[in-house]
Amino acid sequence: MKIVNSIKDLKAYLAEVKRDNKKIGFVPTMGALHNGHLSLVQHCVKDNDVCVVSVFVNPTQFNDKHDLETYPRTLEADCALLESAGCDYVFAPSVEEMYPEPDTRIFDLGTVAEVMEGAKRPGHFNGVAQVVSKLFYIVEPDNAYFGEKDFQQIAVIRAMVRQLNIPVTINACPIVREDDGLALSSRNTRLTPEQRQKAPLIARTLKESTTFVPEKSVQEVIDYVVNTINNDPVMEVEYYEIVDGNTLESIKNWTDTDYPVGCITVYCGEVRLIDNIKY
């Protein structure tokens, strides 16, 4: 496995790979890797001849400076995990390498980028589109892998790829969870032991709420989820929306879509956790 810091070097390595007509798979990450990331890498290794993983904490997608500063950075441990997962190239550029000058591009990706996370974290998806489009231009992958934990992000990336005609196939991989149901996240390490013990309430409540469908209305299910989680003094729901999984538009009735997905964000103390469930 090669660890590459410069765009020029990575492009040189990948030019050879392309000359041999080998299929390139790509997994973009911000590091602090866990089994959720590794499941994407496993899919990538299985489907492609060469697997490239980027580890880059992208400043332009953080709308909260404190979150950016405290984001865990564990490159050495990440590389050890990636090597054992069969990754071929780790691309770990500096901020200067990725942004020698400020990226001033403003994307308009429509509703999928405006609702939920788009509304609560202004600029977040614009930053995601900036960095992922740059990474796609650098790596030129045949396949790219994203986790359904960031359900909305996948819709945003798909919209961007369509808009820019980037020739890459976007592959969505299922959420990897702890045994108690908590979705794996690099931010989980910031939970206090008490918060960590409470956090599985989110996944538990979402799962339980699926058993009420279609007897309870969409609004009743939303109320149940929000009230159950807010009942715990450590937790506060920021939003819970049940949307069409393709358009991300809120639904009013279960018959509005054949692909209903509930998307939630919860503050567990100061830590912002996201999760989602298919109904």
Ligand code: AMP
């Ligand atoms: P991040 O490093 O948080 O930007 O995540 C990099 C990729 O890993 C994204 O596509 C995430 O959706 C994915 N990912 C993060 N956590 C999980 C998880 N628990 N299960 C599946 N994919 C995940």
